[in-house]
Amino acid sequence: MNQPAISPRQFMFIVIFFTIGSSILIVPSPIASAAKHDAWVSVLLSILVGASLVLFYILVWKSLKGKSFVQACTFVFGAWLGRLFSFFYLAFLYILSALVLRNIGDFMTTQIIPETPLTFIHLFFLLVVIVGCYLGVESIGRSAEIFMPWMILLFLFLIFSITPQMNMDHLRPFFDSTSKEIIDGSTVMIGTPYLEMVALLMVIPYVKESPKTAHGWFIGSMIGGGFLFLITILSLLVLGSDLTSLNAYPTYNVAEKINIAGFMEGLEIIIAIIWMITIFFKLTVLYYASSVGIAQFLNIDNHRILLLPLGMGMIVLSLVAYPDMAYYENFVADTWLPYAVTHGFLLPLFLWGGLQIKNRAQKNTL
Amino acid sequence: MNIPTMRAVVSAMICLAMLTGCWNSRELDELGIAVATGIDKNDQGEYLITVQVINPSEVATEAPTTRPPVSTYTITGETLFEAFRKLSIKTPRKIYLSQMRLVVIGESLAEDGIMPALDFLYRDHEFRPSYYITVAKNASVENILSVLTPYEKIPANKVMNSIENAESHWGVTTGVHIDTLISKIRSPGEEAVLGGLLLNGEEDVGNRMSNVEQADAPTTLELDETAVFKEDRLAGWLTEKQSLGFNFITGEVSSTIVTHPCENGETSSVELLRSTSSISAEMDGDTPSISVLIEAEGNIGEMNCDISIGEPEGIDQINLALEEEIETIVQSAIVAAQSDFESDIFGFGQAVHRYEKNDWKTLESEWDEVFKDVRVQVDVKAEVRSRGNSSRQIDKKG
Numbered sequence: 001m002n003q004p005a006i007s008p009r010q011f012m013f014i015v016i017f018f019t020i021g022s023s024i025l026i027v028p029s030p031i032a033s034a035a036k037h038d039a040w041v042s043v044l045l046s047i048l049v050g051a052s053l054v055l056f057y058i059l060v061w062k063s064l065k066g067k068s069f070v071q072a073c074t075f076v077f078g079a080w081l082g083r084l085f086s087f088f089y090l091a092f093l094y095i096l097s098a099l100v101l102r103n104i105g106d107f108m109t110t111q112i113i114p115e116t117p118l119t120f121i122h123l124f125f126l127l128v129v130i131v132g133c134y135l136g137v138e139s140i141g142r143s144a145e146i147f148m149p150w151m152i153l154l155f156l157f158l159i160f161s162i163t164p165q166m167n168m169d170h171l172r173p174f175f176d177s178t179s180k181e182i183i184d185g186s187t188v189m190i191g192t193p194y195l196e197m198v199a200l201l202m203v204i205p206y207v208k209e210s211p212k213t214a215h216g217w218f219i220g221s222m223i224g225g226g227f228l229f230l231i232t233i234l235s236l237l238v239l240g241s242d243l244t245s246l247n248a249y250p251t252y253n254v255a256e257k258i259n260i261a262g263f264m265e266g267l268e269i270i271i272a273i274i275w276m277i278t279i280f281f282k283l284t285v286l287y288y289a290s291s292v293g294i295a296q297f298l299n300i301d302n303h304r305i306l307l308l309p310l311g312m313g314m315i316v317l318s319l320v321a322y323p324d325m326a327y328y329e330n331f332v333a334d335t336w337l338p339y340a341v342t343h344g345f346l347l348p349l350f351l352w353g354g355l356q357i358k359n360r361a362q363k364n365t366l
Numbered sequence: 367m368n369i370p371t372m373r374a375v376v377s378a379m380i381c382l383a384m385l386t387g388c389w390n391s392r393e394l395d396e397l398g399i400a401v402a403t404g405i406d407k408n409d410q411g412e413y414l415i416t417v418q419v420i421n422p423s424e425v426a427t428e429a430p431t432t433r434p435p436v437s438t439y440t441i442t443g444e445t446l447f448e449a450f451r452k453l454s455i456k457t458p459r460k461i462y463l464s465q466m467r468l469v470v471i472g473e474s475l476a477e478d479g480i481m482p483a484l485d486f487l488y489r490d491h492e493f494r495p496s497y498y499i500t501v502a503k504n505a506s507v508e509n510i511l512s513v514l515t516p517y518e519k520i521p522a523n524k525v526m527n528s529i530e531n532a533e534s535h536w537g538v539t540t541g542v543h544i545d546t547l548i549s550k551i552r553s554p555g556e557e558a559v560l561g562g563l564l565l566n567g568e569e570d571v572g573n574r575m576s577n578v579e580q581a582d583a584p585t586t587l588e589l590d591e592t593a594v595f596k597e598d599r600l601a602g603w604l605t606e607k608q609s610l611g612f613n614f615i616t617g618e619v620s621s622t623i624v625t626h627p628c629e630n631g632e633t634s635s636v637e638l639l640r641s642t643s644s645i646s647a648e649m650d651g652d653t654p655s656i657s658v659l660i661e662a663e664g665n666i667g668e669m670n671c672d673i674s675i676g677e678p679e680g681i682d683q684i685n686l687a688l689e690e691e692i693e694t695i696v697q698s699a700i701v702a703a704q705s706d707f708e709s710d711i712f713g714f715g716q717a718v719h720r721y722e723k724n725d726w727k728t729l730e731s732e733w734d735e736v737f738k739d740v741r742v743q744v745d746v747k748a749e750v751r752s753r754g755n756s757s758r759q760i761d762k763k764g
Contacts (some may be wrong), residue, residue, distance in 0.1 A: 110491065111491055112491075114491055169716070169720065172720040173719065173721070176719075176723050239549075242549050242552055242553060243545055243548065243549050246548075253495070253545070256494055256495055256496075257495065257496075257545075259496060265494070265496055266464075266494060
């Protein structure tokens, strides 16, 4: 079979986008409200936990031996029990995609075009994502390569142009928050994006076999984490921890403060562009993973026929997922972490354990 | 029709349908661009807002007519948002808020507490946070925003430019943006200040075109001293000297003129080019003490003292006089804040938080009381670098 393939480098770019997407706007605020001006410590802590999570995922991937998560479930646990595991995994991916889609809608209607109905924003964004998934993983990988320099340029521009507004005093005194507050803050970023990386176990079979693949995943997630660290510390330095936690989208407010020589103002849209690019890749990867996974779940050869029907469901799901922003914030604070831990950590842990036993049994019979 | 043409037609139609722009596109000629807003409360406790809107045909024209470049509209409402929308019964266009330059808060609202008004200003997505917030000192916001200004056609721009200019060359005023204001009001151990706006002259004259038809406009808008807040309520006004002292402590003075008297009864001025300040705190047992270190650097700007500035000793003498003068200015601001207003506008409480975080936990709740008597040690290091065009005093002796 002529498997489509992307290079480890492209995969690394996808991982970077995946890490930054959606987290860049929604993560700083809850971290700052938990850990105050020590939020950056929380971020470092979550990057550390994220690193070990990624190493764990790489371990799972190694034992998958070229199979995808869903295929491996069936392989290890049999057609019925395996499908049950796959069902939970796919439901996680699908719900996550709907939430990510809703993030875009919420952001657009809060900050940029408040009178446009959510439905249309979701519809048009998802159409682009569906086209991306239709063209397949190779196109996604190549476009990641094209967009990466733009993202980095815009990001550097944001950082350099906001430098005059930074105030070191916003970070002092260091380690003022209790360790419980710092750990509370770090759970936000462990849940989004690191535990969500379990989705990449559906995509990684399409990466060309190379020793660099695991490196790509690890380094990509660390670079992405570095970006999130920068964006959090930038919000703290510019706005202070109080305003960072007060704002729905602090990074956007940071960009609003750019003022170069009195005439370069209103550049906040660059943060919106970074966010659009990164979240596009995150959503495309998630959507691709769910559609390919569902296709394998249903023994369908071509996942493309699923793209449109799944999209219809996703539009509806993204609209009914939560009634308002306050509900969503509570959901992220209380429900998301346990949900992500069970599906992003325990589920692959079971699978990995099963794979170990199965692989050993196979070796013995040979 | 062959297939390629059909494809082209279909894609063209899809593009036509999708690329028409935003959901609710608003053309420029449907928007009234608001540049300044005045907010106050009337006797019934309702918000009273005055909005200054640009008359585009007057601003962007080669041949100006006799109409004023801006119009103001005043209306009342239960909430600010309600009042802004209610404006549409008076204005021909929807008010567009993104180009806002200036918000003027009326004195009675400032005395009642400004936080409820700030909520809308910070929440609404149309505002960009780059406008300045000021307090109207001696006149109603309506009268202040109705004054037509010479030189700069749009009064809101004039005030904004004055604020920026005075901040960088005079050092007495403070331009405050909404996020700084909110975070200062909310943060413990720190209080907010705002710049004041003064109407100089007859109110009835200021809002006529005739006001700007004279070289010496009878009615003008001036920046005034700094308004001191306690929580979100106006506590009082610093004098000009105290405002300068305040800016010295917060390190906001970039350039200013410091004038000091000398033995022969004359005065001399030094042009400060740079000044930095650092505030630190330490605990003496149970009581905190604050030290403020101000470093300033400047040139001799005007020299009428009998000091031989040709000698290093003369320069030292001037340095000393300069240091003393700055210290007096700074002390006057500290005394005013501690005993007149009892409001920690310098953020000394935050300094205690930064340097003595464990003691701050107990001090935080009683900081208002502690601040009144907190000991402040002021150190000034001044350095005169150059003397301008002349190396000697220019006097009659020759």
